[in-house]
Amino acid sequence: MVDAVIKIVRRLPPVLALLALPVRASAHQLDEYLQATLVAIGPTEIRLQINLTPGVAVAEQVLGLIDRNRDGTISTNESAAYAELLKRDLIVQLDRRKVELRLAACYFPEPQVLQTGWGIIQVEYSVTPGVLGAGGHKLTFENRHLPAASVYLFNAAQPGSAAVRITGQKRNENQSTGEIAFDFHPPPNPSVTAGIVVSLAALFVVLFAGAWQASKKLKVGHSDLREAISMEKRYFTSDLSSRS
C-alpha cells in the first residue's frame, strides 16, 4: 500500500505531487518534513542542532530547494545556500533580543537517499550571546521553514555546564515555536577570587598594624596610670603615717 503510494507520487512532477497528497488530517510521514531541533545551552555558546527528514512525498520539493542546478549532486555551495535559507526561517531571541545564528556544521545525504524519504539532513548553528548576566534568561525559537509540509520537535539538551540550569520549557502544539527558561550562575572567576584574597590580606595587615599601634599607645597609657596610682598610694601612705 505504502509502496503503491510512493510509486504514484514519484511519477508526478513535484508540484503535482504535493497537490496529490492526502489532506493533513490523514497525513503520515510520507508527506511530512520532520524538523527536530535540539538546543544545547552553554555559558559562552548556544548550539542549535537540527535534523531534517523529508518524507518521500515532499523529498522532491525539498531537494528542489537544495540541488538548485538539478545536476543530481549537492555541492558545498548548494548545501551552504540551503543552510542559509533555513536560517532565514528561524527566529531566535535571547531575553527578547534577536540573536545571530552562525552555521557551525552541516551534512547532506546523497540526493538519491533523500529521494527515498529516509535521508536525514543535519544542520548545526551556533549563537555566541556575549557575556550572560547571572540570573534567569529566556530563549525563544520559531521555525517558519516550509510550514505547510512540516512537523517539528523542539527540545532543550541537558546542559553540559553546572553553571546553566534549565528551569522550564514551553512549546506550541506543533512545536514550531518554543521557549526555554534557564538560570545562569557563573562559577567564581579565579582572577577575581585571587584579587579578593589579596585585598582581604592587605586589609588584615592594615587592621593588624592599626590594632598594634593602638595597643602600644594603650600600654603607654596603662603604665602612666599605674605610675600615678603608685604615686598617689605613696602620698596617702606617707600622709597617714605622718598623721599617725
Place this chain on the structure above:
Amino acid sequence: MIKKIVLTSALALFSGCFALNSSAQGNPAIGKEGIAGSANKFLASLDEAQRAKAVYNFKDDAQRKRWSNLPTSMVKRGGLRMGDLTKAQRDAVSALLAAALSPRGSEKVRQIVEADEDLKKSGGQAMFGHDEYYISFLGQPSTSEPWMIQFGGHHLGINITLAGEHTTLAPSHTGAQPAIYEFEGKTVRPLGHETDKAFALLSSLDEAQRKQAILGFKMHDLVLGPGRDGQTIQPEGIKGSALTEKQREMLLDLASEWTGLMIENAAKAKMDDMKKNVAETWFTWSGPIEKGKGYFRIQGPTVLIEYAPQRLGGDETKHIHTIYREPNNDYGVKWWTQ
C-alpha cells in the same frame, strides 16, 4: 528458482532462530567467558576475508556509530550480512546472541527480525527481511579488555559493549513494523509488553499526576534516536518522587523491558542503579491517551528510554521506534576512556 533459494534461506534462518531460543532458555546465565567463547566460535567459522570484514578496531568510532532504524539499503552497515553466511555461520550468530543477551533479549531480536520478514512478504521491498541484518565486532573478544558486538538492520540496532566486569546495551534501538503479526497461527507483538505496561502506568495516574506527566504537544519521533550519541535532554513529565510506591514499581517494571534484554548480571546491576535513582526518574507521555498510540519517555540519572509510534504505514500502533541509552555512558565510555 530464486524464490526457492530465498524460501530455503529464510527457513534456515528460522531454524537457527529457534535453536537460539531453546539454547537461551537452557542457559539463563551465561558468563563473560561464554560470550567471548561464542564470539570466537563464530569467528573461527569464518574465512580470512570474512573475518577481516567482521572485526573492526575497537577505536573505530565511525563503525561504532554505524547503526540506524533505517533499512540497510539507506544506511549501510558494516560487518557481515546474514544473507551471505552459511547456515552453520548463522547458527553461530544465533548462539552468540543467545549468550550475549537474556532469553527475553534474544527472543525480542528474533521477533523483530521476523516482523521485517513479514513486512517483506506482505509486499515490502527487497531491502527488508531476514537476510538484511549484519553482525560485526569492535575489538577482539575478551574477558578483560573492552570489545563490542553489533547486530542490526531495519528497526534493530543492538550494540553490546563488554569491558571486563561491565556490560551495556547503550545505545540500542528496537522497533517493529508490523508491530503485530501472525506467525505459525500465533499473534506476535515484539514490543507488546512495553506498550501494555506503559499504558497501565499511565492509567494508574490520578488527574493531578496526569497534568504533570502528559505533555501538551505531540512528539513525532524519538528525540535521541540514531545519530544523537552522547546527548541528553532536559527531563520533563512527572518525577518518580511524585509517584506512589506501586507506580514506582510499575515504572521500574516498564524500564526492565529494555534493561532486561541484557545478560542477567548486567540487567541486575542496571536495575539496582535505577532503583537507587527512582525518585529522580521521570515519566512523560505525549499524544493520544490510547494504548500504543502515545509517545512516552523514561529518563533518570542512569537511563533514557523513548518509545515513539510512527505514522508511516497509516496505523501508528503497527510501527514503533524505541531507543535505550545511558546518560554519559553510551557504548560504556566511562569504563574504557580516561
